[in-house]
Each structure stands twice: as structure tokens, then as C-alpha cells.
Amino acid sequence: MKNIxxxxxxxxxxxxxxxxxxxxxIYLDKDTTVYDEDYNLLCxxxxxxxxxxxxxxxxxxYLKVGQTVSTNRGYAAGMSSNRHKDKHYExxxxxxxxxxxxxxxxxxxxxxxxxxxxxxYFDKYNEGLEFINAINECYKTYVNNCYQKQYEECxxxxxxxxxxxxxxxxxxTVTINYNFRTALHKDTGDYNKGFGNIVAIxxxxxxxxxxxxxxxxxxxxxxxxxxxxxxxxxxxxxPIKIVSKDGFRLSFVCYLREKINNCKxxxxxLMNINGTINGKLWNTEKIFKDIFSGQIPDxxxxxxxxxxxxxxxxxxxxxxxxxxxxxECEKRIHNLLPAWEYVQGSPPISNGxxxxxxxxx
Numbered sequence: 623m624k625n626i627x628x629x630x631x632x633x634x635x636x637x638x639x640x641x642x643x644x645x646x647x648i649y650l651d652k653d654t655t656v657y658d659e660d661y662n663l664l665c666x667x668x669x670x671x672x673x674x675x676x677x678x679x680x681x682x683x684y685l686k687v688g689q690t691v692s693t694n695r696g697y698a699a700g701m702s703s704n705r706h707k708d709k710h711y712e713x714x715x716x717x718x719x720x721x722x723x724x725x726x727x728x729x730x731x732x733x734x735x736x737x738x739x740x741x742x743y744f745d746k747y748n749e750g751l752e753f754i755n756a757i758n759e760c761y762k763t764y765v766n767n768c769y770q771k772q773y774e775e776c777x778x779x780x781x782x783x784x785x786x787x788x789x790x791x792x793x794x795t796v797t798i799n800y801n802f803r804t805a806l807h808k809d810t811g812d813y814n815k816g817f818g819n820i821v822a823i824x825x826x827x828x829x830x831x832x833x834x835x836x837x838x839x840x841x842x843x844x845x846x847x848x849x850x851x852x853x854x855x856x857x858x859x860x861p862i863k864i865v866s867k868d869g870f871r872l873s874f875v876c877y878l879r880e881k882i883n884n885c886k887x888x889x890x891x892l893m894n895i896n897g898t899i900n901g902k903l904w905n906t907e908k909i910f911k912d913i914f915s916g917q918i919p920d921x922x923x924x925x926x927x928x929x930x931x932x933x934x935x936x937x938x939x940x941x942x943x944x945x946x947x948x949x950e951c952e953k954r955i956h957n958l959l960p961a962w963e964y965v966q967g968s969p970p971i972s973n974g975x976x977x978x979x980x981x982x983x
Contacts, residue, residue: 624654628837638702640805643840651842666764666850676753677823677845683750687739688800688872690720697807718800724782726879727888734782734885755786757876760848761819772816778883793876803862809853813878818853826869830862909962
């Protein structure tokens with residue numbers, strides 16, 4: 623295994639932009655470990671470590687997942703920002719990307735659950751887990767310190783972790799991309815002490831190297847190779863050129879959702895998948911009414927988010943998440959359902975005094 627240390631380059635990085643490597647970049651196509659100048663691990667590439675039989679199994683079981691059309695890949699799909707039009711948010715740029723494993727509940731409105739494909743094609747999903755477990759074994763072997771931290775976090779999340787033959791992996795979720803050239807982005811929502819675990823299966827293509835532009839690194843990831851990547855650094859792909867009739871590139875990114883260990887609390891709170899609070903049917907409009915005592919304020923639209931506000935409460939919806947500010951008690955509550963619960967038990971407003979402006983910033 624070759625070890626190299628790299629320094630940052632003076633490159634203008636813009637999220638959502640596409641970048642391509644040239645002859646001045648470091649090109650990785652052999653077993654290599656890469657550190658930054660502070661000796662932080664950037665990536666480990668191990669060539670030809672997952673068998674062809676397992677890669678064939680992955681294509682057989684999961685090709686359909688990667689071909690799913692997604693509009694929520696944000697910067698990775700080439701969006702520079704999320705914008706709204708006529709007070710409705712535009713969808714993102716379509717890309718072929720899907721998920722297997724478990725989804726957490728970022729807005730606390732829907733329960734944690736298996737992804738749609740994993741539920742609807744459970745036998746196929748389950749059959750392909752031998753391939754996912756092989757990636758897990760690579761993670762355990764080559765990045766063991768990060769693996770152990772992530773695995774211990776998984777143990778807190780029991781029902782919402784991918785298991786193979788009844789044993790835990792270190793993953794809750796796998797994102798599968800099909801012929802998807804990503805633009806510059808950092809991964810979000812995954813366990814921040816872990817690593818991204820990436821395997822690509824390809825046939826009849828050229829290009830598609832994984833790029834870390836700030837360090838001018840291009841990584842040639844071929845069928846059966848394993849890549850551990852610090853996905854919290856900016857990364858993207860070279861152009862993908864299909865050179866044969868049946869050419870394709872199917873990539874697997876295995877990770878742990880950061881808040882998956884909250885799922886039992888969230889699902890207990892939601893009580894039922896059909897959406898009840900204390901036995902009563904609810905929806906977003908009802909929650910707004912309850913928070914604002916029946917008088918829902920008009921939405922004040924900003925560039926790509928909005929505010930609703932009355933004398934006491936300020937509700938912000940930004941990046942598909944809600945935050946409620948209690949101006950009287952100087953408290954901040956993340957996500958809509960916890961905000962609803964807070965308001966039901968919040969103390970009465972006193973003296974009509976407003977907090978310092980800092981709480982509203």
C-alpha cells in the first residue's frame with residue numbers, strides 16, 4: 623500500500639459546479655492511502671478486493687434502484703441553490719439515484735422506515751446484502767478506527783441498521799447512482815465521525831473518476847475496487863462517457879445516517895404511520911393553527927425560505943426543515959412535531975417582553 627501526503631491547491635470551489643481533472647492532477651489507480659498535510663486521512667483506495675460474483679449480484683439486485691429518478695440530490699446534481707417560484711419550491715435537477723436500507727425522519731413528520739425499494743422488493747434487497755456486507759468487511763479491515771466508532775453508534779439504532787445474516791453492518795443506508803456524474807458537493811446527514819464507503823461497478827465506460835478538487839486528486843474506481851473517502855471534503859466526478867451499447871456505471875455509497883439512533887423516539891412520538899397525534903388525525907395546516915392559536919400568519923418569503931411569525935412565535939422553513947423560535951422564553955425547537963409538542967406545554971407569555979435581538983438572528 624502506497625502512502626502519499628498532499629497539500630491544498632488554490633482552486634476556486636463552487637458547490638454545484640462541475641470540475642474535470644487534467645495532467646497536473648494526481649491520478650490514483652493503485653492501492654494508495656492519501657493524507658492531507660496535517661496527516662488527516664482523505665481516502666484509501668484498494669484495488670480488486672470485491673469478487674466479480676458479488677459485483678454481478680449487486681447489479682442483478684440493485685440496478686433498478688440506481689435507475690430511479692431523483693430530484694433531491696441538490697448540489698451533487700448540479701444545482702447552485704434551491705429557488706422558489708410563485709411561492710412554490712422548484713424541484714431539483716433530475717438524476718438517476720436511489721436508496722436502499724433505512725431512512726430517518728429529518729422533519730419528524732414521517733416515521734423512520736425502510737426505503738420504498740427495500741420494502742417493495744424485499745427478497746431482492748435481502749439477496750444483495752452479501753455484497754453490502756463485503757463493503758462492510760472492507761471498511762472494518764482498512765479503516766478500523768472509524769469503523770469501530772460507527773459500529774458502536776449502530777448498536778444504539780438496532781431496528782434501523784442494515785443486517786446481514788442477523789449481524790449488524792456499520793451502515794443504515796446505501797445510495798446507489800446510475801451513470802450519475804456528480805457536481806461539487808459535500809455529503810450531509812451522515813455520521814460525521816465515519817467515512818464514506820464507495821464501490822463502483824462499470825462496463826463499457828470511460829472517465830467517471832472521483833475527484834477531490836481541492837487537492838487535485840483523481841481516483842480511478844473500477845469494478846471490484848473499494849474506496850474509503852472523507853465525504854465531508856468537496857468531491858465530484860469526471861465526465862462519464864458511455865462507449866458501448868450496454869455501458870453503465872453503478873456506484874454504491876454506504877453510510878450511517880447521523881440521526882438514525884433517534885428513530886425509536888420519533889416513531890413512538892408519531893405513534894402510527896397513518897399520522898395521528900394523541901389519537902387525532904393531523905396535518906401540517908393543523909399544526910400551524912395550533913402553534914399560532916388558530917390564526918396562521920402569512921408566509922414572508924425570502925430568497926429560498928419563508929417565515930411565519932406572531933407576537934410570540936417565529937416559525938422558519940429552510941432547507942426542508944422547520945425551526946420554531948419562542949421569543950418570550952428564548953428557546954429554539956427543531957422540527958415541526960417537537961415544536962407542536964412544545965407549544966402545547968409551553969408557559970403563558972409574561973409581561974409581553976421580547977427577548978434580545980440575538981435570539982431572532
